[in-house]
Amino acid sequence: xxxxxxxxxxxxxxxxxxxxxxxxxxxxxxxxxxxxxxxxxxxxxxxxxxxxxxxxxxxxxxxxxxxxxxxxxxxxxxxxxxxxxxxxxxxxxxxxxxxxxxxxxxxxxxxxxxxxxxxxxxxxxxxxx
Amino acid sequence: xxxxxxxxxxxxxxxxxxxxxxxxxxxxxxxxxxxxxxxxxxxxxxxxxxxxxxxxxxxxxxxxxxxxxxxxxxxxxxxxxxxxxxxxxxxxxxxxxxxxxxxxxxxxxxxxxxxxxxxxxxxxxxxxx
Numbered sequence: 001x002x003x004x005x006x007x008x009x010x011x012x013x014x015x016x017x018x019x020x021x022x023x024x025x026x027x028x029x030x031x032x033x034x035x036x037x038x039x040x041x042x043x044x045x046x047x048x049x050x051x052x053x054x055x056x057x058x059x060x061x062x063x064x065x066x067x068x069x070x071x072x073x074x075x076x077x078x079x080x081x082x083x084x085x086x087x088x089x090x091x092x093x094x095x096x097x098x099x100x101x102x103x104x105x106x107x108x109x110x111x112x113x114x115x116x117x118x119x120x121x122x123x124x125x126x127x128x129x
Numbered sequence: 130x131x132x133x134x135x136x137x138x139x140x141x142x143x144x145x146x147x148x149x150x151x152x153x154x155x156x157x158x159x160x161x162x163x164x165x166x167x168x169x170x171x172x173x174x175x176x177x178x179x180x181x182x183x184x185x186x187x188x189x190x191x192x193x194x195x196x197x198x199x200x201x202x203x204x205x206x207x208x209x210x211x212x213x214x215x216x217x218x219x220x221x222x223x224x225x226x227x228x229x230x231x232x233x234x235x236x237x238x239x240x241x242x243x244x245x246x247x248x249x250x251x252x253x254x255x256x257x258x
Binding site for chain 2: 013016017018019020021022023024025035036063064066068073075089093094095096102103104105107108109110111112113114115116117118119120121122123124125126127128129
């Protein structure tokens with residue numbers, strides 16, 4: 001919070017165990033990057049590190065902090081998005097089926113895969129226009 | 130905004146076309162519920178309607194409104210969650226594989242399915258504790 005910066009590494013299928021572990025422990029108590037075999041990289045844009053091993057990372061400048069009760073919500077401006085070359089589509093944009101992000105089921109605390117494309121947004125509903 | 134209330138219907142596989150349509154048009158211009166064949170239900174808890182046809186609905190009291198630039202962020206307190214009986218698991222909690230929510234890919238504007246359970250949260254990373 002003092003650094004007004006944070007990064008978000010997208011938890012993905014290949015790093016599920018690592019993502020779960022860094023969510024369980026606090027960086028105040030243990031060097032969790034080292035324990036999970038993650039490599040901290042110093043961001044050139046914001047004053048926060050990110051893990052080299054995650055295929056997609058958001059670097060954020062902290063804009064707002066909201067106390068919501070049991071949680072504190074941090075709202076940031078994304079100043080850069082870094083994606084592994086191998087996770088990009090032919091059009092150069094991030095490919096969700098290559099990144100394989102985890103979908104979190106809060107009710108049953110489960111990590112799910114992203115399934116196949118079902119339809120295009122701003123498109124499948126157009127027949128009613 | 131004046132009513133300090135909103136509802137969130139979870140877009141699901143069976144209502145993809147409806148969800149896409151109501152995201153394209155504005156309720157100021159057209160009775161989008163009627164066009165999409167959705168039934169508006171008056172919430173008993175907040176001053177906003179929801180669509181009967183969505184399997185999971187959140188009824189929210191508006192707490193904060195944040196101007197973020199191209200978007201306005203609304204933060205609400207969820208005062209009730211309504212889920213169709215048929216979308217509940219044996220434990221009485223919402224079952225993500227029965228609700229079949231859509232996962233949105235912003236990069237390619239695609240609606241994806243939720244895939245299979247890969248692991249349990251606060252569990253798969255425990256071996257490093």
